[in-house]
Amino acid sequence: MRPSLKWALTATDVAFMLYWSVALLECVGLISIPSAWLYANAHDPRVVAWNWSFFPLDIAFSITGLWAVRAASLGDPIWRPLALISLILTIVAGGMACGxxxxxxxxxxxxxxxxxxxxxxxxxxxPALVREMAVNSASAN
Structure with missing residues (x-):
């Protein structure tokens, strides 16, 4: 795994784990986040539900991304499909929010x-990850 991919996956995935930890603490009233830091209508029940609807997707890409980093550090080739899944889910989550x-x-x-x-x-x-997976697949056959 390229160091830049390792860094990007780790930074994004840890950031999302922190985001959801803070969101949970705020949701149960243990902390209060200034309104200026929140997105529009952050306390509207429908917007809260919309935000929490991302939880499974965000956790899925975070877990697969961190798993990919760990697998790569152990030399386990499963890191490639895990990284691919994480990258695609990250794009989906960001695209859904932008939409x-x-x-x-x-x-x-x-x-x-x-x-x-x-x-x-x-x-x-x-692109490089998909190419690398194709080359590895072709050489395995």
Whole structure:
């Protein structure tokens, strides 16, 4: 695994684990986050439900991404399909969030920008990863 992919997966996946930890603490009332830091209508029950609907997807890409990094460090070739799954799920999560904000016409530069980054950064690594998987598959046959 290229060091840049390892760094990008680790940074994104740890950040999302932290995000959901903070969201949970805020949800149960253990912490209070200033409204200025939140996305539009963050306390509207429908928006809260929309945000939590991302939880399974975000956790799935975080777990597969961190698993891929761990597998690569152990020399286990399963890291490639795990990284591929993580990259694709990251793009999906970012794309869904961007689509939501675009449909509402509520494009806050910070929140939209962070989600746009989730769509873009995996695209940097996907072509090489897919090529590498194809070469490894062809050489195994």
């Amino acid at each position: 939501y904000w675009l449909l509402l016409g509520e494009v806050d530069a910070v929140w939209f920008g962070m989600n746009a980054v989730l769509v873009v950064w995996p695209l940097v690594f996907l």
